[in-house]
Amino acid sequence: xLKTAFFSKLSKKSRKFxxxxxxxxxxxxxxxxxxxxxxxxxxDDIDTNNNFSSHDDKYCSLSDDESQYIxxxxxxxxxxxxxxxxxxxxxxxxQTGARESLKYDYYHQTCPQAERIIRSSVRDLFxxxxxxxxxxxxxxxxxxxxxGCDASVLLDPAEGFHSEKESxxxxxxxxxxxxxxxxxxxxEACPGVVSCADAVVLAARESVILTGGPFxxxxxxxxDSVASFGEIATFELPSPQDDLSKMIESFSxxxxxxxxxxxxxxxxxxxxxxxxxxxxxxxxxxxxxxSDPTMNSEFVSLLRSKCxxxxxxxxxxxxxxxxxxxxxSSSPSPSSIIDELASALVExxxxxxDYEGPGANFGTLYFRSLLQGRGxxxxxxxxxxxxxxxxxxxxxxxxVSLFHKDFGLVMMKxxxxxxxxxxxxxxxxxxxxxx
Numbered sequence: 001x002l003k004t005a006f007f008s009k010l011s012k013k014s015r016k017f018x019x020x021x022x023x024x025x026x027x028x029x030x031x032x033x034x035x036x037x038x039x040x041x042x043x044d045d046i047d048t049n050n051n052f053s054s055h056d057d058k059y060c061s062l063s064d065d066e067s068q069y070i071x072x073x074x075x076x077x078x079x080x081x082x083x084x085x086x087x088x089x090x091x092x093x094x095q096t097g098a099r100e101s102l103k104y105d106y107y108h109q110t111c112p113q114a115e116r117i118i119r120s121s122v123r124d125l126f127x128x129x130x131x132x133x134x135x136x137x138x139x140x141x142x143x144x145x146x147x148g149c150d151a152s153v154l155l156d157p158a159e160g161f162h163s164e165k166e167s168x169x170x171x172x173x174x175x176x177x178x179x180x181x182x183x184x185x186x187x188e189a190c191p192g193v194v195s196c197a198d199a200v201v202l203a204a205r206e207s208v209i210l211t212g213g214p215f216x217x218x219x220x221x222x223x224d225s226v227a228s229f230g231e232i233a234t235f236e237l238p239s240p241q242d243d244l245s246k247m248i249e250s251f252s253x254x255x256x257x258x259x260x261x262x263x264x265x266x267x268x269x270x271x272x273x274x275x276x277x278x279x280x281x282x283x284x285x286x287x288x289x290x291s292d293p294t295m296n297s298e299f300v301s302l303l304r305s306k307c308x309x310x311x312x313x314x315x316x317x318x319x320x321x322x323x324x325x326x327x328x329s330s331s332p333s334p335s336s337i338i339d340e341l342a343s344a345l346v347e348x349x350x351x352x353x354d355y356e357g358p359g360a361n362f363g364t365l366y367f368r369s370l371l372q373g374r375g376x377x378x379x380x381x382x383x384x385x386x387x388x389x390x391x392x393x394x395x396x397x398x399x400v401s402l403f404h405k406d407f408g409l410v411m412m413k414x415x416x417x418x419x420x421x422x423x424x425x426x427x428x429x430x431x432x433x434x435x
Contacts, residue, residue, distance in 0.1 A: 100421040102219035106198075111190030114220075118199060121182045122206040133207035134271025134353075135175035140204035141267065141414065142170055143197075145254060146233045148418020150225035151196035153233075154179060154431040162230030169237040172274065176432075179203065183431050196431035197222035201415040208411065211270040212362035216408035218415055223425030226434050240277045244382040244389065254417060256410070262383055262392040263406040264414065269366040272350040273376050275307030281378055282307060294381055296373035303376070306351050351376055363407065367397035 107114040125132045143153040146164060154176060157163040164170055179196065182203055186194045198220045209215055238250045251261035281292040282304050291300045353366065353376065366380075370393050375381030383389045396403035428435050 099424060100221060102221045102416065102419060102421065104217065104219050106220035107190070107194060111186070111193045113189055114186060114194045114198075115202060117185050117189060118182055118202045119206050121185050122178075122203050123210065125178050125181065126207075126210050130210075131272065132175060132178050133210045134267075135173075136178060136200075136203045136207040137211075137267055138271065139173055139175040139179070140200050141264075142173060142233070142237060143200055144414050144417045145237055147225070147229045148420070149197050149201055149222055149415055150418070150420050150425060151200055151222075151428070151431060152225040152228045154196055154200070155225075155228040155434065156432045158433065161228050163228045164230050164233040165228075167230045167233040167237075169239065170233060179431055187429060192427055192429060195222050195425075195427045196224050197419070197425075199431070204415075205411070208362075208407075213269075214362075214404040214408040216412050218412065221421055223420040223422060224428045224431075225420060225425055238379065240273075240377045240379050241280075242379045242382070244385045247379055247382060248386075248389075256413070258386070258388045259392050259406065260410045260413070262389050262396070263403065263410045265380060265383065266363045266366055266396065266403060266407055268353050268377065268380055269363045271353050273353060274350045278303070278351075278376055278378065279307055292378070292381075294373055295375075299372075299374040303351060307349050361400050363396060363403040364400045367393050367403070371397055 105115075122133075122136065139153065140149070142164075143149055143151060146152065153164045153170065153173070155161075155163055155165070157166060165173070165176075179199060182199050183194075183196060186199065201218060201222070202220070205216060205218055236250070236253070238247055242250065248258060248261060251258075251264070256264065281295060282300060283289070283291065285292040291297075369375060370381060370384050373381070375383075383393050396406075426435055
């Protein structure tokens with residue numbers, strides 16, 4: 001009888017203990033659900049890897065024993081990346097949460113041939129059409145200067161955001177089809193591994209080398225943006241018509257001092273400048289019906305021989321030639337795109353920046369020309385209007401090795417501007433649209 005009473009009490013205690021355990025598990029489940037709801041409500045303030053159980057908050061983490069009674073968190077779909085589209089929200093994300101860092105040879109395990117593929121593709125393109133090199137260099141600048149090096153400039157217009165391609169400063173950008181070629185080669189070798197953002201900056205570096213500029217080391221591991229920033233591009237990209245103070249302010253807003261600004265503008269050592277960007281300096285500068293008085297008179301005559309007023313009227317937005325993307329089909333083979341780039345582009349009247357011919361002295365002609373009043377763009381010639389900027393123009397004109405060193409350093413800085421790294425952003429399979 002005593003034995004029966006003992007087991008009866010033990011059974012009651014066991015039931016109470018079991019009830020307590022069940023209650024604890026249910027309470028843990030409710031707390032976990034509450035954490036999820038709070039996280040969803042404040043998703044812009046949490047790490048975008050969406051691994052709720054990894055947070056340090058002791059109330060929102062579960063032990064191994066507790067988690068088996070709930071569900072597999074990894075089975076949940078990721079939070080929608082399009083939730084973060086404004087540059088303010090994006091900067092908040094960049095400042096919070098654990099993120100990967102850029103690394104040298106980031107793809108050494110996942111795609112060891114990545115940089116070799118990019119180098120080979122750019123060189124093949126360059127053989128067909130040398131002007132692709134400055135186009136890729138300019139493309140990288142326009143991408144990185146607007147919300148960082150995230151390949152946002154490559155996105156085609158889509159419902160929900162204004163493409164950077166549609167902003168006025170980007171209307172004359174070229175090189176998109178070249179990036180398509182590079183990306184297709186990368187996808188064939190390593191599907192879904194190498195980002196478009198890395199492809200853009202690495203292609204720009206190869207372009208600098210091909211036009212006589214310096215090699216500079218680059219870390220990789222950038223991720224691609226899921227948004228485009230058309231309005232920001234319209235107002236933040238420097239203009240060819242900027243005076244010295246506005247140019248300095250523009251570069252300073254991105255963290256570049258005057259020396260670095262002068263060095264970056266040295267990228268104008270290569271490529272062509274279409275007449276529409278400087279025609280006013282030749283015929284009606286500041287409404288004077290005359291040329292810019294800071295320009296060398298012989299140089300004005302040379303430019304007028306390339307660009308007359310009739311040609312300038314042809315360069316209005318309504319009558320611009322088709323862009324490369326309009327000249328090729330939506331899904332061409334890489335070899336066919338190369339042929340299209342080489343032969344189908346309609347050239348606008350323009351002046352070569354390296355009008356004395358390309359060579360090893362990348363930058364020398366550009367800076368010497370500024371000291372002679374032979375700068376093609378107004379913003380370039382303005383570099384001689386300031387004491388400090390002119391000092392660096394003189395230094396680079398007389399010492400090409402100094403310019404190459406500074407240019408390499410500033411391109412490294414530009415290429416690391418505002419980058420996205422995992423788990424932020426994504427790796428697009430098609431650089432023109434969000435995956």
